[in-house]
Amino acid sequence: MQIEEKLSILSGSAKYDVSCSSSDSQRSESFGSLGSTYKSGICHAFSADGRCISLLKILFTNQCIYDCAYCINRSSNDIKRAAFTPKEIAELTVNFYKRNYIEGLFLSSGIISSEAHTMHLLLKTLKLLRHEYGFNGYIHVKLIPGAPEELIVAVSKLADRVSSNIELPSEKSLVLLAPEKSRTKVFEPLEIAKNHSMEQGKTPIGMSTQMIIGATPESDFEILRLSSALYKKALLKRVYYSAYIPVNNHINLPALLTPPPLLREHRLYQADWLMRFYHFRYDEILDTQNAFLDERFDSKLAWALRNLHFFPIEINRADKETLLRVPGLGIRSVHKILYVRRQKRLSLRDLENMKIPLKRARYFITVDGVIAAREMRGYERLESRLLALEKPLPHFQPTLFDQLQSISGEI
Ligand code: SF4
Numbered sequence: 020m021q022i023e024e025k026l027s028i029l030s031g032s033a034k035y036d037v038s039c040s041s042s043d044s045q046r047s048e049s050f051g052s053l054g055s056t057y058k059s060g061i062c063h064a065f066s067a068d069g070r071c072i073s074l075l076k077i078l079f080t081n082q083c084i085y086d087c088a089y090c091i092n093r094s095s096n097d098i099k100r101a102a103f104t105p106k107e108i109a110e111l112t113v114n115f116y117k118r119n120y121i122e123g124l125f126l127s128s129g130i131i132s133s134e135a136h137t138m139h140l141l142l143k144t145l146k147l148l149r150h151e152y153g154f155n156g157y158i159h160v161k162l163i164p165g166a167p168e169e170l171i172v173a174v175s176k177l178a179d180r181v182s183s184n185i186e187l188p189s190e191k192s193l194v195l196l197a198p199e200k201s202r203t204k205v206f207e208p209l210e211i212a213k214n215h216s217m218e219q220g221k222t223p224i225g226m227s228t229q230m231i232i233g234a235t236p237e238s239d240f241e242i243l244r245l246s247s248a249l250y251k252k253a254l255l256k257r258v259y260y261s262a263y264i265p266v267n268n269h270i271n272l273p274a275l276l277t278p279p280p281l282l283r284e285h286r287l288y289q290a291d292w293l294m295r296f297y298h299f300r301y302d303e304i305l306d307t308q309n310a311f312l313d314e315r316f317d318s319k320l321a322w323a324l325r326n327l328h329f330f331p332i333e334i335n336r337a338d339k340e341t342l343l344r345v346p347g348l349g350i351r352s353v354h355k356i357l358y359v360r361r362q363k364r365l366s367l368r369d370l371e372n373m374k375i376p377l378k379r380a381r382y383f384i385t386v387d388g389v390i391a392a393r394e395m396r397g398y399e400r401l402e403s404r405l406l407a408l409e410k411p412l413p414h415f416q417p418t419l420f421d422q423l424q425s426i427s428g429e430i
Pocket residue numbers: 083084085086087090091092093094128129130197427428429430
């Protein structure tokens with residue numbers, strides 16, 4: 020099979036794995052090596068549908084001995100199969116890098132014959148790239164659950180980021196749809212990689228996972244609870260959410276024509292952001308009575324509307340964490356407010372001059388004791404006022420590879 024055909028098959032098979040954002044590696048160019056990693060380089064390069072595009076994102080192979088119900092590469096599917104050799108991947112990466120097509124490599128794989136054999140092939144590829152081709156650029160590799168510890172450690176030493184996909188938010192759903200996997204098995208390689216780097220006294224390698232959203236009945240509350248637990252354990256840097264796109268028939272899966280829940284995915288990312296940067300607890304964002312995120316509003320605004328007793332807050336007095344809870348005020352705006360507030364008492368005119376976005380925030384703040392939304396007499400009809408401000412979100416976003424209709428959860 021020609022390399023172009025392999026590339027077409029194996030990049031198509033990898034495209035829906037969204038757990039490929041860059042780690043915070045900062046390694047500059049060095050004499051005799053090729054490439055470097057930059058904090059600001061690849062991590063911001065996403066396609067219109069939120070998927071990372073500046074990496075060469077491929078599977079080593081789409082052959083797989085597992086039969087995960089949701090995955091196009093499952094062993095029971097009759098699809099065209101292909102496999103690279105380690106040398107082919109190393110050459111592709113270096114050639115694409117030299118042509119400025121990519122800034123790094125995202126490498127995953129189906130399971131060929133055994134977990135150990137697959138991990139061994141990925142390790143061989145990384146060794147070639149790093150030691151023979153002198154490739155110093157960014158590499159993200161999927162760890163293979165069930166592979167021997169020494170292989171996982173060796174791969175983690177050569178990669179900038181590693182990940183292992185939980186795929187489904189509960190053990191029950193894993194049993195139903197991916198019986199060869201379990202939560203313990205999926206997280207074991209991440210624990211190994213983390214413990215190893217800590218034993219070496221190094222900063223833990225960047226680690227991430229992916230959850231498929233909408234294939235199974237778990238609520239957003241359950242999903243955020245799991246993500247929060249993973250962040251608390253400091254096991255993961257990022258959890259990625261991937262709207263489920265049906266590609267297989269299965270009795271326990273949504274029907275083939277069910278549209279992917281892209282808006283739900285978007286709201287989960289917003290809620291995740293609130294947990295990671297704004298110190299929201301998952302059980303503040305949602306609870307068992309309100310178990311799904313409001314699709315009409317962004318997650319912070321939806322929280323504010325359910326917690327009106329918290330508002331209005333006085334812009335001249337509130338601390339940083341309180342200011343961050345005001346809808347429309349992000350980290351940059353809050354820093355500006357805190358900085359200028361040290362020198363003078365802020366007025367509404369000051370906020371406008373400072374270009375603080377007040378479209379939503381003004382309903383939730385007072386400035387020197389005066390409510391910023393002057394037309395407001397209370398919170399009646401606030402929800403409909405705010406709804407009128409919302410721009411309609413597209414319910415379908417184009418993918419980069421419209422011609423390829425495959426999905427892979429990968430490991
Ligand atoms: S999700 Fe991964 S392990 Fe499961 S069938 Fe697909 S490639 Fe194989």
